[in-house]
Amino acid sequence: MDADKVFKALADPTRRKLLDLLCEQNGQTLSQLCESIDMARQSATQHLGILEDASLVSTVRRGREKLHFINPVPLHEVYKRWVRKFEHQRLNLLHDLKKELEGK
Amino acid sequence: MDADKVFKALADPTRRKLLDLLCEQNGQTLSQLCESIDMARQSATQHLGILEDASLVSTVRRGREKLHFINPVPLHEVYKRWVRKFEHQRLNLLHDLKKELEGK
DNA sequence: ACAATATGCAGGCTTTTACCTGCATGTCAA
DNA sequence: TTGACATGCAGGTAAAAGCCTGCATATTGT
Numbered sequence: 061m062d063a064d065k066v067f068k069a070l071a072d073p074t075r076r077k078l079l080d081l082l083c084e085q086n087g088q089t090l091s092q093l094c095e096s097i098d099m100a101r102q103s104a105t106q107h108l109g110i111l112e113d114a115s116l117v118s119t120v121r122r123g124r125e126k127l128h129f130i131n132p133v134p135l136h137e138v139y140k141r142w143v144r145k146f147e148h149q150r151l152n153l154l155h156d157l158k159k160e161l162e163g164k
Numbered sequence: 165m166d167a168d169k170v171f172k173a174l175a176d177p178t179r180r181k182l183l184d185l186l187c188e189q190n191g192q193t194l195s196q197l198c199e200s201i202d203m204a205r206q207s208a209t210q211h212l213g214i215l216e217d218a219s220l221v222s223t224v225r226r227g228r229e230k231l232h233f234i235n236p237v238p239l240h241e242v243y244k245r246w247v248r249k250f251e252h253q254r255l256n257l258l259h260d261l262k263k264e265l266e267g268k
Numbered sequence: 269a270c271a272a273t274a275t276g277c278a279g280g281c282t283t284t285t286a287c288c289t290g291c292a293t294g295t296c297a298a
Numbered sequence: 299t300t301g302a303c304a305t306g307c308a309g310g311t312a313a314a315a316g317c318c319t320g321c322a323t324a325t326t327g328t
Contacts, residue, residue: 091273
């Protein structure tokens with residue numbers, strides 16, 4: 061998993077919206093997704109390409125259509141590597157911060 | 165919490181490294197952090213400014229020094245809103261994907 | 269076959285990002 | 299008080315990001 065690609069992919073609101081849309085209904089085509097994001101189709105293609113390159117989305121060609129599916133694995137990896145780490149130390153970190161803000 | 169600022173802040177490897185450094189030793193000064201990131205001090209300042217603007221880092225002035233502390237709250241918010249959502253559906257999503265890749 | 273549909277590809281434009289250098293300001297300690 | 303140290307601030311540049319238009323290709327249904 062390329063953490064940098066995943067984080068960069070998540071950094072754009074349009075791409076997060078695309079993930080949300082796929083979470084509501086998995087397997088949508090490019091055209092379907094385009095109806096929800098108010099943007100030229102070609103721009104959506106770019107965004108989906110970035111999501112796919114980060115392995116956050118996998119696609120399947122069916123005739124002239126392209127179906128898009130969420131791949132939850134890299135998000136889980138990010139969670140394990142980044143979020144959980146800070147979650148574990150969360151109370152300690154909050155304590156540090158509070159103490160310092162109080163003027164120690 | 166501004167989710168967009170948080171995601172954009174996390175999108176840069178240098179900034180993620182800064183968070184890691186602070187996780188190892190909370191409350192470091194700008195100069196201390198600079199020793200670890202091979203970059204002009206002014207660039208580090210910019211990165212830290214972005215982290216601070218996203219509320220991922222809080223700072224305290226002590227004399228001529230500026231101490232940097234991790235604020236774990238926005239990361240927790242991101243976790244609740246984004247990661248957990250996909251975690252809950254993780255097995256379903258994996259199932260969708262597998263079935264489609266098998267040619268249905 | 270052919271018109272409509274779904275997507276791919278190339279190039280251009282504008283804004284943002286991530287660096288940098290140079291100089292200014294504030295603080296400490298001898 | 300003055301030299302060394304820590305940080306702030308103001309540009310400037312090159313690369314990347316995000317959007318677009320225009321045209322090409324592939325598939326479907328009548």
